[in-house]
Amino acid sequence: MSEIIDRRINGRGKSAGNQQRFLKRYKNEVREAVARAIAQRKIADTDRGEQITIPARGLKEPSFTLGSGGRQERVLPGNEQFGTGDRLERPRAGSAGGGSGSASDSGEGEDAFTFALSREAFLEFFFEEMALPDLIKTQLARIPQSRLRRGGYRSDGTPANLSMTRTMRESLARRIALGTPHRQQLAQIDEQIARVRHQASASMPVDNPERDTSTEHTVPVPEDSPELAPLMAERARILARMTRVPFIDEFDLRYNNRVPQPQPIAQAVMFCLMDVSGSMDEHRKDLAKRFFILLHLFLTRHYERIELVFIRHHSVAAEVDEEGFFHSRESGGTVVSSALELTLDIMKERYPTELWNSYVAQASDGDNWDSDCPRCHALLLQELLPRVQYYCYVEVDAKHPQALWEHFESARAVSRNLAMGRILNQADVYPVLRELFLREELKSA
DSSP: OOOOOOOOSSOTTOOHHHHHHHHHHTHHHHHHHHHHHHHTSOGGGTTSOEEEEEEOSSOOOOOOOOOSSSOOOOOOOOOSSOOTTOOOOOOOTTSTTSOOSOOOSSOOOOOEEEEEEOHHHHHHHHTTTBOOTTOOOEESTTOOOEEEEEEEEESOOOGGGBOHHHHHHHHHHHHHHHHHHHHHHHHHHHHHHHHHHHHHHHTSOOSOTTSOGGGSOOOOOOTTSTTTHHHHHHHHHHHHHHHTSOSSOGGGOOEEEEEEEEOOEEOEEEEEEEEOSTTOOHHHHHHHHHHHHHHHHHHHHHOSSEEEEEEEESSSEEEEOHHHHHHOOOOOOOOTHHHHHHHHHHHHHHSOTTTOEEEEEEEEOSOOOGGGHHHHHHHIIIIITTTOSEEEEEEESOSSOOHHHHHHHHHHTTOTTEEEEEEOSGGGHHHHHHHHTBOHHHHHO
C-alpha cells in the first residue's frame, strides 16, 4: 500500500514556486490579460491587483497518482436505484452532467482559468521590458544611495564576517613575537648545557692517551648532577612558558570591515506636458491622464533618483504639482509653444544638460493655433531635442493626424530621440506606453 504525504507549505494548487513557473510559461497570455484589465479600470484603481482570466490549456499543477500494475484494492459504492441489466436514460440538456444551450455542428473551446495577481505581480507584468532610453549621465553629488564595500579589517564583528586567513596570520605573528625571547633564552640554556657536558667529559680520566677524543661522543652527564640540574630546571620552565602561548587568542580575531561608499546612479528628470485647452474634452483628458498615470507608476517604481515636472498648458503654460496636474479643471485656448518654452526655461535653470538625463512626455489632441506650429517645430529641433535624451509625443483621440503631428513628424525624420504614438481609446494606452519605452535591445530584436 502506497502513502503519499504532501508537505508543501502552500498546499496543493497554491504552491508559490508552481505559480512562478506558471506565470513564466504563460507570460504572453498574462500580459495580454493585464493590458485588457487596465483598459477597463477607473483611473483611481490603476495600481491595484486584479483577477486575471486566460484560456485554460493544461494549467493543472503536477500531482502524484497511482500507476498501473501491482496489487490494488478498490471499494466501489453501490446504489439503491439500478440493478444489473437496467437501461439508463440519456441526460437531458441542461441537467447534471449534460450541456447547456442549443446544439451546434461546429466549434470547440476551453473553460476559462481565473487566478489572482497581487499588486506587485500585476505591476511587474505591466512594466516588464520597459526602461528609460539612453540613461547615461551620472553625478556623485546629492546622491542618497550608497553601497557597502570592503574596507580592511576590524577587531570586532559578527561571526559571519570572520576572516580566517587574516586571523591565522595575526595568530602566527603573535606566537612568533611572544616566542622569540623564549627561544633565545632556550638557545642560551642549551649552549650552557652542552658546555657543562663537554667540560664533564674532558675532566674524566682517559685509558689510552693516544686516543683522539675529539671524534668521540660526549660522555653522558646525569641531569640531577649539581652542575646540570639548575640548567635543566630553567630549560623546563622556559618550555612551559612557551607552551602556555595560546594558538589563537581573542586578540587575533579579525573581521571583514565594510564601509559605505557613494554609488554613482543616473539622475533623470521627466517633464510631463498635458494639453488642457478647450478642444480637449473629458474623453481626451481621460486618455491623457491614463497615459501619465501609467508613466508615473513606471518611473516611481523602477527609478529611485527621478524627478517629475508637471506642466499644464492651454494658451499659457504653468508648472503645477501632481494634484493640480491630474485634477485641476482650468481650460482655455491652445498655444503649445508656451509649454515648450516653459520646459526649456526650467531645464536651463534647474536641470543642466551635463548633469541630468532629461526626458519629455507630451500628450495633446494635436489641435494648435496655426501660426504657433512653426514655432513649436523650431523650438523642438533647435532647443529641446539637443538637450534631452528622449522626447515622446502622444496624440489622443484624433481620427486623422493633426497639424502638430505633421510638424513633429518632420522633426522625427532628422532626430533619433523623438518618438510618437496615437491613442484612440483606453485599450491603446498601455500598448502605446510600452512601445514608446520598450528596451532598446528588444526593439532591435
